[in-house]
Amino acid sequence: MAKVIFDVDRCKGCGLCTTACPKKIVLMAKDKINVKGYHPATVDEMDKCIGCAFCATICPDAVITVEK
Numbered sequence: 001m002a003k004v005i006f007d008v009d010r011c012k013g014c015g016l017c018t019t020a021c022p023k024k025i026v027l028m029a030k031d032k033i034n035v036k037g038y039h040p041a042t043v044d045e046m047d048k049c050i051g052c053a054f055c056a057t058i059c060p061d062a063v064i065t066v067e068k
């Protein structure tokens, strides 16, 4: 199973990664706030991740790492 890791405190909450995911599992964590004051991106249903790394590729701040 693929695993998506977020460097949470680098996220600027732009939401680009949520638009890139073909499985629609990347979400903004509305219940969390990072050190920059943004709701950071997260994945809730990690079991649905196919490891395509589209989310990591589109992130302008290199917040996301995908492990297979």
Ligand code: SF4
Residues within 6 Å of the ligand: 002, 004, 020, 021, 022, 023, 024, 025, 026, 043, 048, 049, 050, 051, 052, 053, 054, 055, 056, 066
């Ligand atoms: S690796 Fe692909 S399927 Fe997994 S969260 Fe990122 S964009 Fe979605």
Ligand code: SF4
Residues within 6 Å of the ligand: 010, 011, 012, 013, 014, 015, 016, 017, 018, 040, 041, 058, 059, 060, 061, 062, 063, 064
């Ligand atoms: S694309 Fe990067 S900076 Fe933008 S919300 Fe996603 S993880 Fe955060």
